[in-house]
Amino acid sequence: MDSLFPEPSKQVPLAHSLRPKLWKDYVGQTKVTEQIQKIKKPTSVLLYGPPGSGKTTLAHLLADEWKLPKRFLSAVTSGVKDLRDVMEEGKSLGTIALFLDEIHRFSASQQDALLPSIEEGSLILIAATTENPSFRINRALLSRLQVFRLEELSHSENEQILSRALQVLGAQVILSDSARRELLSVAKGDARKLLGLLESLMHSHTEGDTIEASDVEAILNVQVLAYDRNKEQHYDVISAFIKSMRGSDPDAAILYLAIMLEGGEDPLFIARRLLVFASEDVGNASVHALPLAMATWQAVERLGMPEARIPLAQCVTFLASAPKSNSSYMAINQALDFVRRKDFSYRIPNHLRNAPTATHRKEGAAKDYQYPHNHPGHFVLESYFPSDFADKNPQFYDPKPQGMEKNLRDQLRKLWGEKRYPDP
Template structure:
């Protein structure tokens, strides 16, 4: 095997073949073009998934600026190490400080960087896998250029894979289906891909044929990456809800499977189904909410893995059911009016409760018309406060979807065009 690999047995392959210049870097085309056009050193934050090139871009930028650099991981370092770099910068001049996983620093730790960044004592290059809007101080963000990186495409992974084999002068060939399996497992993470390749090369020789069973033996079971505290958690539940709303049961089931396999709390999923049933289906199918609540109870009582079955049943029903958000819109409109006019009305006398003789003497409940005493159990009556007339508000606007159309027809029958 080539000396690049054999002489660096203790160095991870991903580090050994890290790009040394811009031409070797693969992916993030628009970001790279933007970085190369920056006129002078400036503080930058990279955020994106693991293995998308954040650290490598930091190295290439520092190299192009010809500045001293210091690397700190916010997982293992704290303010003591940061202050040492700041003191060094005051003595020697501007230093590039690369902070990996900056979201691990507390708000006060991040604040300690503000003055040095503002005055140019350090050029801060930070990296995070989290959305910086949630995890990085706004004051610090305002002093940095922010670049979002994306997972590598399969074509980019293939280029990295083949380039690495060429650098290693490795003669072993990989069938296309096995390469695709590696790309599937790595999910656009170059570091993970090269880690897989390193394990394969360590476990085989140039003449050994790599089969699917051999690959599984070397790499073991593929574990889905799903961090319940990361942005991916919110992205997947968002995609799940939007697939339900878009009436695509297959896509919804896919995201449900991702969450289940990733170890998401099944009761969290069940609670979201309950909310969705009322918010997005409502009266278009009055079976939706009871089913969602029953699903919640079933999952709570039977646990997993059996709980996946009622979750799937509920998911497919909610995705396939007619949709209406009329009830959801109605309460929000009513709440807005109450907040705006909360002191501008009083309950009409005929709607007031009359538990005592004093209340009756005041007129409470007088002239109330009991609907069940009238044909069709309905009588036209004023139910809003008097100040709302002659044009009382209409909050609930039933749709023609599913069972809600029956409610709409019933209301039209009673109220005419008012409903």
């Protein structure tokens, strides 16, 4: 445990060996590095970002700058005993820097174990996570950490890292232009993946050989999508999926559907979201939406994958392409807000009450009710609101002049007049 990071050697991964030792050599995350370098006094931090974005390197640079004894633990392989050993060492040394990788894998009680040492200053925690800390890190611990969010590295930033690696390696590896493009393409912003692939290519070729794009393709397994059905990516993708349908872009929506299905998402979860969307966002602008979404849910339930992708795709493209209205969704929300008011009360007027017995009828229940079907056009001008509303009848439903809902608006305007349903 003498060093957080071993010195470069042939035994450690290439990504580890080529890790920058100076701030000027660090690539990417300009905004974050500027903020971090302003921290003059050692303080506990949380580095949050996707794999291969530079979290471990930032931890290394910080620990070196603060000139503290440094230790490394991974939450994947460590437990409370390991933490206690480091914390005891911190007390004996005065202060120690602990880089804790994958901290989100620690349980709540394991995270709590860090609090006393952080509070008293014997432990400077430099934690790293790929998960949203709001979901996976205890509030008590999070309040004691300065959080920095790292972004996925850009293509040009990964290109700088690859160029620097090739410069250091010299004649050990020769990449053709096509192989270089292929490597950068499959790395997708992950510097560790980029250098790991480069290392695999080195091990499968003799020094001086030229590596071609076909060689890169040969070492790649089936691509694993950056999608986790139980974590942040799940919420981000479903959010983009819903917003793409709401924005009437079937191509973007079908792309996110493919990402979810390929990432192992439960197709019934997707079908349930389509049911909600059909009413919330399409509504009465297309009354076919809800029956189609319901049929899609049943089809997915009966078919299973891979066939379920077909009705899902049909429903997604229809909902994305259909005219939109959230009028019914807004109507129920506004009505619920209305009845939840502290001053809300209501009394059903007699003409609208049920009259199942003679006693009810004696009280006047249902008296003077006008049956609409006995009137021309099956409509009679009548008040259906509670008695004590007087003339202050609220309007919750405002049908939009969109798709089939336009017909509903025209019909309601004809019945109730332009004052209640004016031109939009």
